[in-house]
Amino acid sequence: MSDPSPTSARDGASARAGGLRLGLAENWRQFGLLILVNAFVGGMVGLERTVVPLIGVEEFRLASTTLVTSFIVSFGVIKAFTNLLSGHFADVYGRKRLLVLGWLIALPVPFMIGWGPNWGWIVVANALLGVSQGLTWSMTVIMKIDLVGPKSRGLAVGLNEFAGYLAVGLTALATGYIAQRYGLRPEPFYLGVAYAALGLVLSIFLIRDTRHHVGLEIAGHAVAAEPVRFWEVFRRTSYGDRNLFAASQAGLVNNLNDGMSWGIFPLFYSAFGLGVERIGILKAVYPVVWSVLQTVTGPLSDRWGRKGLIVAGMWVQAAGLFLTAATRQFAWWLAASILLGLGTAMVYPTLIASVSDASHPTWRARSLSVYRFWRDMGYAVGALVAGVIADLFGAPWAIGSIGVLTLVSGAVVAVAMREPPG
Template identity: 75%
Template sequence: MNDGAVGGIRLGLKENWRQFALLVLINAFVGGMVGIERTVVPLIGSEEFGIASTTLVVSFIVSFGVVKAFANLVSGQFADRWGRKRVLVLGWLFGLPVPFMILWAPDWNWIVAANALLGVSQGLAWSMTVIMKVDLVGPKGRGLAVGLNEFAGYFAVGVTAFLTGWLAAEHGLRPVPIYLGVGYAILGTVLSIFVVQDTRGHVRLETAKHANEGSPLTFRDVFVLTSLRDRNLFAASQAGLVNNLNDGMSWGIFPLFFTAGGLGIERVGILKAVYPAVWGLCQVVTGPLSDRWGRKGLIVAGMWVQAAALLLTAVTGKFGWWLGASVLLGLGTAMVYPSLIAAVSDASHPSWRARSLSVYRFWRDLGYAIGALSAGLIADAFGLAAAIMAIAGLTFVSGAVVAVAMVEQRPS
């Protein structure tokens, strides 16, 4: 996979494998920072701080989702102006205080504030690992690049969710499980500062080879195009929002739902680990498959598999059924996640691709806040199972929108 060279810079995975592998490792640390919260933080709210309201318990996800969405929105603009590496480092600097704030939090407001910082960190750092990998490989391997990136991030989420659940069962909710986050934050920051190299030269090379140079677009132009005007970008943006809407719901509601169903924290940790672990692992396959088969079919099928998994979770009450539903949910998300990012990259000119990806990720991660808040309100009014079923129905509808609106666009 080689798209020529300018000034010693080449496009392709083989040609850039060292930097690519480094960015895979760094994104594993980025994902691990979220993983420390998947099992224990909702339970800290309900058990340590005695919060009875589901809506209030999931408020930390709302702060995370809103802040991360807006950090995503500006990340592409910053990346084009300052360079990818500087934005990556800035993301890690925002993430450094997070595990310490959770360790020492005297009340729930500290947890909400920590998650606001985590949202900034994730919006900047995860965005840059995606954008930099797409920069390195060029147009021919986007699905593979995104699949490997998201594999690293979400497999780390799953492994860390399992480890924190196990450590919490052995040592309590705090402080031992949170020590993992301290290690992730320090390692990610050090590697980003001293080892990562910027990729703007790769963008210039791809832009020079692009058949259509494209007219200059303002940020407002890119925002409107990605959000509404281009049918493929619109379809991807709404599907990304709903995908993370159901993920935000599962993040906040599932631990409460499973414990209400009689499971101990260690088994809750297993269920919370299986979903992102399957999600992460399967993207190594689904990302490259989207390069061969196209994006649309995987996105539609993946949204409908997610909907089925959520419905199965809501209507059953046994660990075995919940485990199977967690596997299905991970599989469906793995079909959707890399395919959506690759579809946005396909439909975007290299000169404004970083901004388009940032707008897509804005809508996608706003879904965390919408999902957590709406699920919390529904759960308080009608019960936890009703909240899960409502989000399942919305996920199915979103897949139908992609089936109607998106036009298959093969990678160049």
């Protein structure tokens, strides 16, 4: 795959002629619309956090935890590969087109999950959701970074992820409440129909492309970059650059433990007699804490640097996982969910900002796509590994094992990552 040469001095000249400027204050209207759109993107994932694993066990009578978590595997693998390609195609065809395409693909998902006659429909729906999320979430974060320029990347990512994961948490809470009163299907998935329709309408009629903002940044960049081919970007981001490698492996492990919690936690809580509404509370607390605190940790990473927040955040997540595995009471699980949310808030926006720091704007979208490939492959790896361990040894062992991996990943960042000068 060759370098698409997406932006040039001509893009920068046209951006200046059109009066475009970089910065959050200068682009607050589009930035705010993108926050709203990403809330709907996150809500589509939140539909599943509480209810879908329970559908597998209670409606389709799946006896194997590995089979129950298969919907997360399909989601994670497809989303990872979509992420890998999305940056390249965003440079070639524009960010907005891919955003709209992602919403079109999302439209059948809530219908397939809410009314599908067998578990295969759930797995296929999650493959479609993976494509949709790989396009929509990738585009919203890339477009916000395009708009604000290099000085406020942590803030931009923090606000983006705040909107998405607040919607994940609130939707997980809402679906638990609805399922407790009306059943696991189809009523909780009416929310998804509304999210997909609203996200598509906003993306078509109100969102504008941001490629000219990238041209403006390139025109003022101190270091000119030679064209870089896609596979060279893949190599650099995966292992060729120590900062990008550290971020990629941490992103993978971060979503590995998130994928595990997505599939295993509802079954783990349910096995100890917790009802679906209280499971919904626990499943909501983690992403809500994560989302809200990102508005603090993102800007802090701009001031304090990226490495310390990433290392500490991975270790706080590990502590939350160990506490979950070792306890059997709602209050302790609630405390563990808060720790997981805090640790993820420290890590999530900071990792994306660190990848942006280490990438030239001419290939930043592709580098972010490679990072997001590795990060979201963690969903599949975490769900699969945790499902197998849970089937063999029980859910507490699965949760504790992922906690150990998270602890080790933080240590890798501590050794490998270097803060950029100045």
